Amino acid sequence: MITAPEIAAPPRGHRAVLAVSCLALATVVAAVASLNVALPSIARETHGTQTQLSWVIDAYALVFAALLLPGGAIGDRYGRRRALLAGLAVFGAGSVAAMTAADINLLIGMRTVLGVGAALVMPATLSTITSTFPGEQKARAIGIWAGVAGASAVLGLLASGLLLEWWSWRAVFGLNVVLALAAVAGVARFVPETSDPEAPGLDVVGVLFTVVGLGVLVYSIIEAPNAGWGSARTIGGMGAGVLVLAGFVGWELRHHAPLLDPRLFRHPAFAAGTLSITVQFLAFFGFIFLVLQYLQLVRGDSPLIAAVSLLPMAAAMMPCARLAPRVAARVGARKVCVAGLALLTAGLLVLAQSGTTTAYWLLVCGLVPLGAGMGMAMTPATAAITDALPRSKQGVGSAMNDLARELGGALGIAVLGSILQATYRAHLTSSDVANLPQPLADKARSSLALASHLGVAHQARLAFTDGMTTALVFAAIAVAIAAVAVAALLRKR
Secondary structure, eight states: OEETTSOOSOHHHHHHHHHHHHHHHHHHHHHHHHGGGGHHHHHHHHOOOHHHHHHHHHHHHHHHHHTHHHHHHHHHHHOHHHHHHHHHHHHHHHHHHHTTOOSHHHHHHHHHHHHHHHHHHHHHHHHHHHHHSOHHHHHHHHHHHHHHHHHHHHHHHHHHHHHHTTSOTHHHHHHHHHHHHHHHHHHHHHOOOEEOTTOOOOOHHHHHHHHHHHHHHHHHHHHHHHHOTTSHHHHHHHHHHHHHHHHHHHHHHHOSSOSSOGGGGGSHHHHHHHHHHHHHHHHHHHHHHHHHHIIIIISOOOHHHHHHTTHHHHHHHHHHHHHHHHHHHHHOHHHHHHHHHHHHHHHHHHHTTOOTTOOHHHHHHHHHHHHHHHHHHHHHHHHHHHHTSOGGGHHHHHHHHHHHHHHHHHHHHHHHHHHHHHHHHHHSOTTTTTTSOHHHHHHHHHOHHHHTTTTOHHHHHHHHHHHHHHHHHHHHHHHHHHHHHHHHHHHHO
């Protein structure tokens, strides 16, 4: 077995390791967003509410985020190649089961299984790269990895849109199976085993704190539109989630081998990178969740056209992610990170102007700075996190980076989805659905996809765009605040 301090492959092998790692990464990251393009079809077939649709996406993202730290620790101790193979196997098996789901609650359950597999895969991809590449090549490899992490979500949407032109939403899970099988073959052939045999045992108590705390917090946020944002259930649930996560911090400070040492956040660059990544992906995945429903249910685009409409974002993201390390080396990581977050803020504010009759050019004017900002800000933030830890702890460092991404994504879907749903319900008033029987009126207020077939499509579209505007403005404010905080933290460095 090759231990972490050794270089695991010759230069030619490095290219194969990078390619396979990025394929495995794209497989699990694309699954966060790829099903978004199928949400209208899922809603029509299963009669799912807007809240249930949020869970279809967030069940995967939440489990993914909650188990990333233990996933990275498992890869460190028992082998990152083994973690990749095991995670891809679970991911593929869960996708096969999801293809047969006839009930939306069963579909949500299968998405949690996929999240377990993804939590083993994603940290192992970056830690494999950082453990096998020499110093002069590592920064470039991380840049490629970061670009794939961002753009694979949009590329997954495009592939799903193509599948939905001929098949049902179940084909999206079939794509997962194909990608997982290809990644397993590549890992088995090209990826060397790396590990830290002296890594401590898994912090089970810390894992429980993480899973329970994040689960209660996200559940309370997603269910808030139904229970009421000011209800005892919502406030109590969010408070309980925060308390459990505070308990996690206290436990980790005392544990001899913490899952995540909170003291790491004393390092300004580590804290800045984590904050930047979290908020970037809060905005990014929250936006994807909203805009694909907007494009299909408000603008009337097909799944393929909706996915293609987002390509300007990916076209701006990939080259910016690759250029970011060189620009950061010249002008400093602080300027690149803050500029990227500023562009992301501007893009969100432009996209918040979208209405029921908005021309596509206005969407492009928002998508390009959004993608460019993500590409510029991701790479230096990722490097700040991974460079703060020694090579032997790259699994946990990689998992922290990935946790920031997936936790940001889970919170973005939960928070922006809840803001959308609350505004939609408030703006689709009783007078708008007065001509419907009460059960149908309740369905119309629970989902735009259902309202579109109940004779109140125009009013529902107006309410939906109002909700999307409110959610995107909230996201823009969050990113702007993060930009100020990142600038302050990196100045201390």
